[in-house]
Amino acid sequence: MAGNSSTAGRSVTSRALALLGAFDERHRELNLSDLASRAELPLATAHRLVGDLVEWGALSRTPAGYVVGSRLWDVGLLAPMNTGLRAVASPYLQDLYGATLATVHLAIRDGRHVLYVERLSGHASVPVVSTVGSRLPLHATGVGKVLLAFAPPEVRSGVLADLPRVTRYTITEPGRLQTQLDKVLREDFATTQEEMSLGACSAAVPIRVGGEVIAALGVVVPSLKRDQARLVSALQVAARGIGRSMGRS
Numbered sequence: 001m002a003g004n005s006s007t008a009g010r011s012v013t014s015r016a017l018a019l020l021g022a023f024d025e026r027h028r029e030l031n032l033s034d035l036a037s038r039a040e041l042p043l044a045t046a047h048r049l050v051g052d053l054v055e056w057g058a059l060s061r062t063p064a065g066y067v068v069g070s071r072l073w074d075v076g077l078l079a080p081m082n083t084g085l086r087a088v089a090s091p092y093l094q095d096l097y098g099a100t101l102a103t104v105h106l107a108i109r110d111g112r113h114v115l116y117v118e119r120l121s122g123h124a125s126v127p128v129v130s131t132v133g134s135r136l137p138l139h140a141t142g143v144g145k146v147l148l149a150f151a152p153p154e155v156r157s158g159v160l161a162d163l164p165r166v167t168r169y170t171i172t173e174p175g176r177l178q179t180q181l182d183k184v185l186r187e188d189f190a191t192t193q194e195e196m197s198l199g200a201c202s203a204a205v206p207i208r209v210g211g212e213v214i215a216a217l218g219v220v221v222p223s224l225k226r227d228q229a230r231l232v233s234a235l236q237v238a239a240r241g242i243g244r245s246m247g248r249s
Helices: 012-021 032-039 043-056 070-076 080-100 142-149 153-160 174-187 228-248
Strands: 059-062 065-068 103-110 113-120 135-137 190-193 201-209 212-221
Touching (some): 032 065, 080 113, 103 142, 142 174, 142 201
Antiparallel strands (some): 103 113, 201 212
16 A cells, blocks of 8 residues: 555644645545555554544544544534624524525535535424534535635536436536526526435525635425525525624624
């Protein structure tokens, strides 16, 4: 394995971070051998460091291997962006939920993924795969499309170059997705139609502070056929309120 030679000169910290970085959206659970391989570490080194990470709470053991531990999420919530955004947004999310009774999402962009920082579950029985702290593809989610539309060009081009299919309705053609992103820039909202999970549609809008898009706010519903305009309007009111409050905080 290349890890036997590539680890020379690497600090203990960099090796531990490499183990944590081995997890991604497609690799949520890894056994020790796969962890070592993906982190380019010798098996013995990975075994020792994984034990330390489990003891601290950064990783958790499962019957099949290891998953990211909850303590990492607890620490991540202390980041100024996440803490301030969630606190400021909370009353607006509650109002939005009360007005729509839909599942409400607050999300930010994390590289080429959308990171869900808050979620309120709706009354309707809609298959929602997101959880607080989860990362999902930008191109297959409403909040993700908003964040992708306003992302730097290199992020957009990177995502457009790799569009994995999640459901049979997921948009995997770069040209078609680019057309949708251009529309988001014009109309200031995005929608999905069963692109992340069957039976779930979404609408989302950007949250701006000082003209910069810092997050996205969305709702998930069974259908957008009758209520899209009402949902988008409610989202925009809440997003403007969050943006104004963030600007004063």
